Structure formats: structure tokens, C-alpha cells
Amino acid sequence: MTKLNSKSINKFLTAIVQISSAMLIGVSAFGQDVIVTHCNGSCPQYESSMAATRANVVIHHVYAAGLNGDTGLADWVSYRLTSDAVGVASLLPRIWQPDRLVEFSGVEDVLEIGNSELRLAEIAVSNNPYVGVGEIPEQEEESARLAPMTSFANTPYWSDLNNLTNMVPMPKPLRLGPWLQLEQRLNELVMKTEELQVISGPLFLISNLTTTPTSTSIEPAAFYKIIAHQNEFVAFVFPKELGQFDSYCGHLTELDQLQEMVSLDFFPDRAVQKSDQLLTELHCGN
Numbered sequence: 283m284t285k286l287n288s289k290s291i292n293k294f295l296t297a298i299v300q301i302s303s304a305m306l307i308g309v310s311a312f313g314q315d316v317i318v319t320h321c322n323g324s325c326p327q328y329e330s331s332m333a334a335t336r337a338n339v340v341i342h343h344v345y346a347a348g349l350n351g352d353t354g355l356a357d358w359v360s361y362r363l364t365s366d367a368v369g370v371a372s373l374l375p376r377i378w379q380p381d382r383l384v385e386f387s388g389v390e391d392v393l394e395i396g397n398s399e400l401r402l403a404e405i406a407v408s409n410n411p412y413v414g415v416g417e418i419p420e421q422e423e424e425s426a427r428l429a430p431m432t433s434f435a436n437t438p439y440w441s442d443l444n445n446l447t448n449m450v451p452m453p454k455p456l457r458l459g460p461w462l463q464l465e466q467r468l469n470e471l472v473m474k475t476e477e478l479q480v481i482s483g484p485l486f487l488i489s490n491l492t493t494t495p496t497s498t499s500i501e502p503a504a505f506y507k508i509i510a511h512q513n514e515f516v517a518f519v520f521p522k523e524l525g526q527f528d529s530y531c532g533h534l535t536e537l538d539q540l541q542e543m544v545s546l547d548f549f550p551d552r553a554v555q556k557s558d559q560l561l562t563e564l565h566c567g568n
Contacts, residue, residue, distance in 0.1 A: 320346040321360045322479045322510070324551040328357075333545065340383040340447055343439035345429040347447045348546075349384070356447055358483040358546060359428035365476050368469045369436030376431065381445040426452040428482045430465045450484050451501055452522070459526035460533065464507060464518065464564075467530075471563055479510040481548055485519065506540055508548060509564070514557030515549075516564065531566035 318325050318341060325346055328334035336351025345361040427448050434440050442448070452461065472478050484502035501522075508517045519535040537554070541547060561567050 318346050318360075320344075320362050320479075321481075322362065323549075325360060326358045326481065326546045326548045327550045329541075329545045329547060338384075340381060342383070342442040342445065344434045344437060344442050345448060347428075349447060354384075354446075355450065356428060356483060357544065358481055358548075359448060360479065360481045361429045361433070363433055363468060363472045363478040363480055365473050367434045367437050368432065368472060369434075371431040371435040371440070374431055374435060374440055375444070377444060378425075378446055378449060379441075379444050381447040384447065424452060424454050424457070425449050426457045426461060429480075432465065433469055450505065452505060455526040456505070456520060456522060456524045460520055460524055460528050460530040461505065461507075464530040467564055468509065475511055475563075477511075480507065481510075482507040483544070485543055506535070506544070508537070508540075509560060510549070510554065511557065511560060513552060513554050514560060515554050516557055516560045516566075531564070534561075534566065 316325065316339075317323055320341070325339060326348060328337055328348075333351070337357065338349045338351070340347050340349065344367070345359050347356040347359045349355070350357050427443050428450055429443055429448055431440060431443050434443060468478060468480065483506055485504040485506055487503045504519050504521045506517065506519045508515055515537065517535050517537050517540055518530060518533050519540060520530070520533050524533075537548070537556070558567070
């Protein structure tokens with residue numbers, strides 16, 4: 283019989299926890315009372331009954347996503363960031379793939395891969411743990427992962443992050459600038475706090491929407507990211523015009539204003555309050 287050391291046991295237990303996060307833990311007989319690890323309880327809920335009816339939620343090992351019924355894009359992605367999951371992603375392939383769970387829902391992947399492979403390098407800086415496989419010179423694809431590869435590189439489920447349900451169109455300067463800066467800082471911060479919840483997604487202007495929107499007919503005007511620790515949070519909104527050298531700290535927002543813009547209740551099962559402590563730990567304090 284093979285004797286397991288403590289390290290192997292810890293890895294096995296971690297895998298069990300991650301697998302259980304993709305299961306529905308509790309369902310009410312009269313509604314969708316679903317408790318999900320990635321959401322630290324109930325996931326974001328649509329305030330419009332029509333939007334809720336058309337939307338679908340997919341739950342993977344490392345993230346949960348609420349999919350827009352018209353575009354197939356994620357309205358939100360929520361994930362649980364832990365110190366054990368963060369790793370070096372320099373050699374991990376970044377090739378977009380259809381989400382296998384979507385075929386079981388009423389939504390089909392609106393985004394088509396086609397004959398060419400869509401590749402995304404998180405950052406193209408050598409000798410950096412956040413480096414990707416390298417930007418393809420002829421590849422002009424501008425997209426990002428709502429749940430980042432580096433935050434789950436130390437798990438066996440990192441390939442889930444290549445799903446199209448984790449993709450959002452995003453200009454390259456923003457992706458390699460404030461968006462990436464904040465991801466890096468969160469990966470550093472979780473080494474001290476041990477666990478954080480992150481919710482991110484796109485923001486659209488009403489004028490950008492059509493009567494029958496598709497992923498190719500609309501483009502996000504901005505992108506949001508909410509970081510929560512227990513019942514405290516901070517929230518950011520990044521306009522798509524931001525440059526690579528802009529700071530994320532200058533784009534804090536109020537949660538109630540953000541929820542009104544996206545018609546979502548991000549924390550439907552608990553009361554949360556803005557955290558000065560998190561701001562300080564994100565280097566955004568006065």
C-alpha cells in the first residue's frame with residue numbers, strides 16, 4: 283500500500299473542496315435558493331424577472347458565471363480566491379474554448395472560435411510570473427479573462443478559465459494596465475488574508491444595446507470588479523478608454539450605483555459594507 287505524506291493529503295483534500303464547489307449545495311423546492319462556494323453563499327441575482335428568466339448560470343470548479351440570454355457573454359463571474367490556488371501561469375496555454383456546460387442550457391455560445399485559435403497572453407513581460415505564452419504579432423484579439431489564469435494556476439482546473447463564458451471583450455491597454463495591476467495586487471493580498479471573493483463583469487451603455495443584441499453588435503463601455511472579504515467590500519469601475527499606465531485606485535465606485543447600472547444584486551443573502559481596511563491593503567488608502 284502506498285503511504286501518503288501530509289503534502290499529498292493536503293492536495294487531495296484541496297481537490298475535493300474544489301470539486302464540491304461545482305456542486306449545487308442547496309436548492310429550495312419553490313425557487314432557486316442555491317448556495318455556491320464561488321459566491322460565498324447566494325450568487326448575484328437579476329433584479330429584472332425577464333432577465334433572470336433568460337439568463338443561465340454555469341458553475342465550474344474555479345468560477346461561477348451568469349450568462350446573458352441574448353449575447354451569451356457573462357453578465358458576472360464570481361470566484362473564490364485562495365492563497366493555495368495562486369501560481370505561475372507562464373507555460374499554461376491560453377486558447378479559448380466553448381463551454382461544455384452551455385450545451386445543457388438554453389444559451390449557445392454566441393462567440394465562435396472559427397478556424398483560427400484565439401489566444402490571449404495575460405501580459406507580455408519576460409521573467410514575470412504573470413507572463414503568458416507571448417502575444418501573437420498578427421493576433422489583434424482584444425479580450426480578457428474575468429477570472430484570471432494566475433489566480434488558479436496552482437490547481438488542476440486552470441483550463442476552465444479558457445472557457446468562452448469567462449471571456450469579455452476588453453481593450454489591450456486596459457487589460458495590461460489597471461485590470462492586470464489589480465489582479466496582481468489581489469494575488470499578493472490573498473497570501474495574507476487567505477481568502478477573498480471577487481465578482482467581475484462588463485458594463486454597457488443603453489445606447490450601445492440593440493433590440494436583438496449579439497456579442498458582435500455590442501461592446502462593453504466599462505468593466506467592474508468587486509472584492510469582498512467576509513462582509514466587507516470595495517468596488518471598482520474601469521472605463522474602456524483607460525491607458526496601460528493608469529492606476530486602478532482612481533476608479534473606486536459605490537456598490538449601490540454599480541448595482542443600479544447592471545440591475546444585479548451582488549450580495550442577495552447578506553448585508554455588506556465598504557471596507558477602509560481593504561482599501562489600505564490594496565494601496566488605495568489616503
